[in-house]
Amino acid sequence: MDIAIGRELGDFLRSRRARIQPEEVGLPGHGRRRVPGLRREEVAQLAGVSVDYYIRLEQGRGPSVSDAVLDAIGRVLRLDDTEQEYLRRVARPAARRASAARRASAGGPAVQKVRRGLRLLLDTIDKAPAFVLGPRMDVLAWNGLGDAVVGFSQMAPEDRNMPRQVFLEPRARELYLDWSAVAAETVAHLRLYAGNHPQDEQLATLVGELSLGSEDFRRLWADHQVKEKTHGAKRLMHSVVGELDMPYETLTVPGEPGQMLVVYTPEPGSRTEERLKLLASWAATAAV
Template sequence: MDGDWPEGEVGDFLRSRRARIQPEEVGLTRHGRRRVPGLRREEVAQLAGVSVDYYIRLEQGRGSGGTSRTASGGVSDAVLDAIARVLRLDETEHAYLRTVARPRQRQRGARDRRPPAPRVRPGVQILLDGMERSPAFVLGRRMDVLAWNALGDAVNGFSRLPPAGRNIPRQVFLDPAGRELYPEWAAVAAQTVAHLRLAAGRYADDPELCALVGELSLKSEDFRRLWADHEVRECAYGVKKIRHPVAGLLTLPYETLTVGQDPEQTIVVYTPEAGSETAERLALLGSWTTV
């Protein structure tokens, strides 16, 4: 990925979102054949109450000009809120637009400097180990697996992977075993890309994150296709199915928690219902790991 991805991203994101909305959905009349799917830029500008020239500059990553800006030179909340309303963005998409639409004040050479290696505090590891009946692990900003408990390792096999392989996107798209591990692979893949794009907007100056996106784009056609969709999504909770080689099919509801004092780290905890078939299989799997 190149160093200007946030500026190009705002235009790609807005184009992908206006392509989803038909004129009739927002009260406009369709006249003749349209060269672009969805709304035209002129129509978005009209509905949002901004000039066409200003909206075009925004799609081109030049939205800090003009009068609809903040004192610091960024696009105003009012403009972004109006565009989000017209494009029917959900809460996550709206927040993402605010992130990528505003110019970043980068320090010279910031992209060339590697961020410090993430470390999981000892207290967090103790917390993980205390969850004896729940598989749990910690993810970093690039969806690297930074720590885990015994049952989390038994389910996912983190300790058997090389350090570079302890990364959810690489596991999903580059490890041939990923499609066997996840019976609902297509859904997991789409969710993984949507979450990674959200991180890319937040941490655009992270060279390792840029390198990860570049690696996946180069090596995986599926990743390239999904990345081009410009979907963004938080993975705060849900249900994931895993086909374990010993325990069989596991249906795993999960919840996520942000680590205090380190919002870039997220604890993922699988929470199967007590007495369920998956809970019984996990109990058996846990007993094997302690033998």
Template sequence: MNPVPTTDGTTQPGPAVVDRRTELSAFLRSRRARLRPADVGLPEHGRRRVPGLRREELAQLAGVSVAYYIRLEQGRGAGVSDAVLDAIGTALRLTPTERDHLRHLARPASRRVRAAARPQRVGPACRQVLDALELVPAFVVGRGLDVIGWNRLGSALFGDFPAMPRERRNLARQVFLDPATRALYVNWEGKAEVVVGLLRRELGRAPDDPALAGLVAELSGVSGEFRRLWARHDVQDKGFGVKQLNHPVVGPLTLTYETLSVAADPEQLLVTHHAAAGSRSEEALRALAAGLA
């Protein structure tokens, strides 16, 4: 394990990989802890030493034996069927993204480490799309939330990517380590929650990826806010929504974002942003683009 510096000058060990069994156990316990018997139609008997459903209550809801569920929650999920995972997902009221995360933790498709040595690059077709979006800030996210491509307006809005060291072109490092990014987002806490949820989902899909494990160890060592959010075991999938920004040059912006998969590489996502027609935010984007020109 490589040591990771902390804010107090000490170091803590950083894992080469993440233990999938530990992740599975912690995820199930965290989802069970957020439910109360009344939430799932069960009577609540007496005081509880810990919050959430008891294991036997969850097993009852899922229609499996208590011993079987305990083995699964201990990380021993080898051979578990889709039907059982679906039943547990229903009992825990998991979202589709959480169900997908549970399947990857319980039954990983492969123990093969991802080809981290092969750098991701934006293909020529995607590059043409980026360049064509003159009034649409956009960037491409690859493995581990690395920003691997952008257009001029995307860089002007979300960070000077060309000037950054390669390792700093990462959404998680930006959000937790860059003061300018913290100031950019009006709801920084919400953005941080999304980024941590995305990173947790990435790790569930590739627990043997040492680069991902190293990123988690690095951020855990230097950011108490990251440690707090990481301990929730929340997972998210990047989709669409609204971002409110406070840009240092053009001021407040309200932008709708959309995430699109890149057909040439399923591990790449194109994130686009646009303002409502005729809005003050659209005028601001035009002013920012004119300044670049």
């Protein structure tokens, strides 16, 4: 197993077992423990595998592992569906490399083009901020209201990346009122992408840049949280119209692997909806 991939698997398993207290799984919790959570021996016992087998798996030295074993470990560590799928991928580096090779032969994740039909669709969404994210959460396209809220057109092309904006742009802590939650969600999605694209050199460069520039990113990346970006809500503070309460929906783009359409969906009749109308009018006037 590749050393880096084995380390990723081991780090993930250690971080997950650290969350589980012995009492939660019916084990005695008394006595001194060098590390928080379950010991490797306890995970092995509860999953029904040998201690040596589990240790080799956590060290990245294990053989090809079956679904049954991964499912048993996932139950012990109380993984959710997204975490379980992530475990399957990082535990099988050969399959991940084959998948990465297929993507590379078809253009790979580095190819980031938004087809004309999707750009036209963005333009028809005139009552809600919307934008398209690509691999590594690069911002590929946006509509007018999305630009008025976030300011994509004012950014240098290389800075149009959500993780860079969240962790390296000081204004982000003013824009996102729940910055800590946004930061954790951003890293969790990026970590999930990393599990699916182990050979993505641009991702490695991005993670290195963020690690050097942000202590918060280093801490969150080391926590190994994984989360799929599907829907949620953010609170933003806009310099012109004030606070915006913004639920959002994230839709995968058919035929474009790695691309997502993100649409903010303010409640009808809400204060945020009225403020977005005001912002749209202000942006149209400013553009004249």
